[in-house]
Amino acid sequence: MSGSMQLAPDILIVGGGNAALCAAITAREAGASVTILECAPKTFRGGNSRHTRNFRCMHSGPQGVLTGAYDEEEYFSDLLKVTAGKTDEALARLVINQSEECYHWMGAHGVRFQPSLSGTLSLSRTNAFFLGGGKALVNAYYRTAEDLGVTVAYDTQVTHLQHDGSRIASVTATVDGETTTFMPRAVVVASGGFQADIDWLASAWGPAARNFLIRGTPYNRGVVLRDLLDQGIESVGDPTQCHAVAIDGRAPKYDGGIVTRLDCVPFSVVVNKDGNRFYNEGEDVWPKRYAIWGRLVAAQPDQVGYAIIDAKSLDLFMPSVFPPIVANSIEELGDRLGLPPDRLRQTVDTFNAACRPGTFHPTELDGLTTEGLDPPKTNWARPITEPPFYGYELRPGVTFTYLGLRVDRAAQVQAPEQAVENLWAAGEIMAGSILGQGYLAGFGMTIGTVFGRIAGKEAAAYVK
Amino acid sequence: MSNEIIVEARRQTEICNACRYCEGYCSVFPAITRQRAFSDGDLTQLANLCHNCRGCYYACQYTEPHEFALNLPGILAEVRQDSWKEHAWPVGFGRAFDRAGTLIALVMVLSIAALFVLAQAVRPASGEGFYAYLSHGLLVAIFAPAFLAPLVVLMISLIRYWRTVGGKGLKWRHISGALASAGRMSNLSGGHGDGCNFEQEDRFSNARRWFHQATLYGFLLCFASTSAGTVLHYDFGLEAPYGLFSLPKLLGIPGGIMLCVGTAGLAWLKTKAERQLGAAAAWGGEMAFVLLLFFVSLTGLLLFAVSGSVAVQVMLPLHLGTVLTFFLLTPYSKMAHGFYRLAALVRDEQDK
Numbered sequence: 140m141s142g143s144m145q146l147a148p149d150i151l152i153v154g155g156g157n158a159a160l161c162a163a164i165t166a167r168e169a170g171a172s173v174t175i176l177e178c179a180p181k182t183f184r185g186g187n188s189r190h191t192r193n194f195r196c197m198h199s200g201p202q203g204v205l206t207g208a209y210d211e212e213e214y215f216s217d218l219l220k221v222t223a224g225k226t227d228e229a230l231a232r233l234v235i236n237q238s239e240e241c242y243h244w245m246g247a248h249g250v251r252f253q254p255s256l257s258g259t260l261s262l263s264r265t266n267a268f269f270l271g272g273g274k275a276l277v278n279a280y281y282r283t284a285e286d287l288g289v290t291v292a293y294d295t296q297v298t299h300l301q302h303d304g305s306r307i308a309s310v311t312a313t314v315d316g317e318t319t320t321f322m323p324r325a326v327v328v329a330s331g332g333f334q335a336d337i338d339w340l341a342s343a344w345g346p347a348a349r350n351f352l353i354r355g356t357p358y359n360r361g362v363v364l365r366d367l368l369d370q371g372i373e374s375v376g377d378p379t380q381c382h383a384v385a386i387d388g389r390a391p392k393y394d395g396g397i398v399t400r401l402d403c404v405p406f407s408v409v410v411n412k413d414g415n416r417f418y419n420e421g422e423d424v425w426p427k428r429y430a431i432w433g434r435l436v437a438a439q440p441d442q443v444g445y446a447i448i449d450a451k452s453l454d455l456f457m458p459s460v461f462p463p464i465v466a467n468s469i470e471e472l473g474d475r476l477g478l479p480p481d482r483l484r485q486t487v488d489t490f491n492a493a494c495r496p497g498t499f500h501p502t503e504l505d506g507l508t509t510e511g512l513d514p515p516k517t518n519w520a521r522p523i524t525e526p527p528f529y530g531y532e533l534r535p536g537v538t539f540t541y542l543g544l545r546v547d548r549a550a551q552v553q554a555p556e557q558a559v560e561n562l563w564a565a566g567e568i569m570a571g572s573i574l575g576q577g578y579l580a581g582f583g584m585t586i587g588t589v590f591g592r593i594a595g596k597e598a599a600a601y602v603k
Numbered sequence: 604m605s606n607e608i609i610v611e612a613r614r615q616t617e618i619c620n621a622c623r624y625c626e627g628y629c630s631v632f633p634a635i636t637r638q639r640a641f642s643d644g645d646l647t648q649l650a651n652l653c654h655n656c657r658g659c660y661y662a663c664q665y666t667e668p669h670e671f672a673l674n675l676p677g678i679l680a681e682v683r684q685d686s687w688k689e690h691a692w693p694v695g696f697g698r699a700f701d702r703a704g705t706l707i708a709l710v711m712v713l714s715i716a717a718l719f720v721l722a723q724a725v726r727p728a729s730g731e732g733f734y735a736y737l738s739h740g741l742l743v744a745i746f747a748p749a750f751l752a753p754l755v756v757l758m759i760s761l762i763r764y765w766r767t768v769g770g771k772g773l774k775w776r777h778i779s780g781a782l783a784s785a786g787r788m789s790n791l792s793g794g795h796g797d798g799c800n801f802e803q804e805d806r807f808s809n810a811r812r813w814f815h816q817a818t819l820y821g822f823l824l825c826f827a828s829t830s831a832g833t834v835l836h837y838d839f840g841l842e843a844p845y846g847l848f849s850l851p852k853l854l855g856i857p858g859g860i861m862l863c864v865g866t867a868g869l870a871w872l873k874t875k876a877e878r879q880l881g882a883a884a885a886w887g888g889e890m891a892f893v894l895l896l897f898f899v900s901l902t903g904l905l906l907f908a909v910s911g912s913v914a915v916q917v918m919l920p921l922h923l924g925t926v927l928t929f930f931l932l933t934p935y936s937k938m939a940h941g942f943y944r945l946a947a948l949v950r951d952e953q954d955k
Binding site: 182183189190192251253254256257258269270271272273274275278282391394396397398400454457458459460462 | 670
């Protein structure tokens with residue numbers, strides 16, 4: 140630890156992503172001295188915010204890059220749909236209502252926006268995209284924070300927050316194997332979920348979780364979350380659940396991010412490692428279905444699936460980061476993918492025989508369905524006949540976990556008897572209160588920004 | 604084209620095409636998203652379209668130490684450098700790009716020396732201003748071919764480039780679009796107007812854009828000044844030296860100052876920027892070229908400052924020697940980038 144590191148700042152921020160930075164900037168602007176402890180090295184700073192790309196924003200009319208209007212009721216009903224009601228309505232409405240103001244605050248603190256990316260036009264009304272993506276946002280906030288005089292320590296893992304019954308008395312962190320104790324007057328925890336701790340995932344989900352890929356940062360190991368829960372701090376969210384989508388099976392174990400997504404499923408037949416289909420690939424448009432495919436693949440042997448398409452479908456979806464496996468016959472493709480070739484041939488033949496003539500529309504539900512097939516494919520069912528044939532391996536990619544800390548409207552962390560006097564939380568570590576199930580694009584960043592700012596403001600008011 | 608470089612550029616471009624977070628920074632990313640597969644020609648075009656603003660590098664979640672190890676501005680700079688070598692004409696002369704620094708220094712010394720000798724040895728019997736040292740006829744005999752021949756050579760290179768990148772028939776709208784982009788250097792705006800990430804890592808700044816435009820417009824003013832002098836000489840019988848309020852001086856003096864300031868600024872920024880985000884091996888040659896342009900403008904201004912004194916006989920060969928070097932090496936130095944960049948912008952307009 141550098142000698143200049145202040146061990147007793149007014150406010151210590153644990154974590155270095157979007158929520159942490161919003162809290163740090165807000166608190167510093169309110170006059171408090173602020174230190175950020177980020178467990179990642181500088182090159183990987185920013186947690187999962189590095190991989191994000193947009194922010195879901197309420198607005199009454201077109202403004203900036205946002206088209207049309209998106210009001211509170213529509214926003215809230217979108218949230219209800221994905222969470223199936225597993226949300227704290229008061230906190231959710233608080234986030235939604237403050238999102239519009241956040242858009243301007245973000246711009247004033249260095250974030251730049253761009254029109255909805257090609258291939259994501261459906262989001263241009265609801266989501267504001269960051270120019271350059273989440274790492275550019277994180278960079279902008281670090282520049283702003285540094286200019287304001289916020290101290291940042293990288294490679295600094297917080298291991299323990301000493302809860303003495305009513306308040307956090309001290310914070311222990313390690314850097315380069317050396318232990319340092321901080322004595323801040325207030326603490327904001329914004330250190331994310333636990334999805335990068337495979338052992339924890341496996342104990343929560345089962346041993347299958349060892350085969351999951353982690354789409355985001357390897358630094359979200361939930362060290363601080365577990366430390367606080369072990370001391371009896373109140374939790375929210377299902378401790379066994381994580382949000383997983385089906386991604387390219389060749390993706391790196393960690394940090395593959397956006398490029399590992401595969402959008403080919405609606406135009407494919409998807410088989411497991413035995414060469415058998417297991418679910419309706421054409422149930423709905425991909426943006427509404429990609430999340431369930433993480434679980435579907437997770438339930439298959441070895442947690443792996445294979446999407447098979449033919450030449451006519453190759454250009455219908457976003458390009459993949461790795462080129463597909465190509466072959467001139469189904470058997471050869473099966474061989475290359477490590478699938479039983481004859482069984483794959485049989486599955487494809489059965490599927491092809493169940494296809495019916497009709498008009499194919501790649502961008503809408505076209506009702507082109509199979510007949511007499513189980514499970515059926517209820518849209519985009521075209522026979523797989525035109526070589527070359529392409530195959531993509533699918534694996535579950537974990538995006539985030541739901542377990543977190545219970546907070547109130549002021550972002551204050553709750554112990555069973557009373558709120559912890561000087562502890563606030565923001566971002567993924569408390570998002571389970573609001574997003575108890577499913578996922579709504581860009582909503583994680585909105586929760587982080589709104590609650591980061593609230594936490595920073597409340598902590599600064601406390602230390603004044 | 605080096606196979607290793609083009610394969611690596613393809614790998615990185617395909618990752619970018621699966622991500623698309625950088626779409627708003629510049630023209631390169633929308634051009635990427637228009638395709639699914641990238642031929643060598645496509646990559647050559649993307650490389651020449653890239654202005655090396657580096658916004659995408661600092662925004663990228665996949666830069667080292669991430670295993671995807673993206674450095675798009677770096678690899679496109681390598682492809683760009685390779686493409687100039689490959690399209691250079693006569694074939695084989697492209698190797699000059701690898702020795703640009705040495706070559707600039709060598710040609711400059713020789714040019715200055717030659718002009719110095721000429722100014723001493725074949726001094727005209729009469730003549731005013733610098734024509735007292737080098738006759739108008741002699742200057743035309745040297746500079747007309749030295750100016751025109753490299754332009755012809757460059758045109759041949761550009762025609763070859765146009766074939767590589769699958770260029771189509773030209774329409775005025777393609778050219779006007781490209782000129783509007785180059786005229787404002789909009790690809791260095793960062794998409795948001797805050798500029799690019801060049802000299803202070805991920806901090807945005809318009810410094811490079813302004814210094815580049817001072818260089819570009821300064822150069823064009825100097826060129827206009829010389830052209831005005833030619834017209835005055837041949838069409839109006841008005842010979843140099845020209846007074847302070849004559850067209851050549853009114854264009855040339857501000858042009859020279861802008862060129863001086865612009866090139867000095869660019870050289871200074873270049874010392875601050877990370878070399879690995881450009882074609883690192885070409886750094887020396889690029890710097891030599893910027894300094895050459897700086898000396899062209901500096902010696903031009905000094906020549907004006909000492910006019911009428913004996914110092915002219917020293918400053919004149921110095922200035923003309925740097926100008927001659929600049930002309931001769933235009934097809935084989937960083938100067939070529941302006942021509943290829945404009946061609947790439949025109950090509951991009953055709954696909955928009």
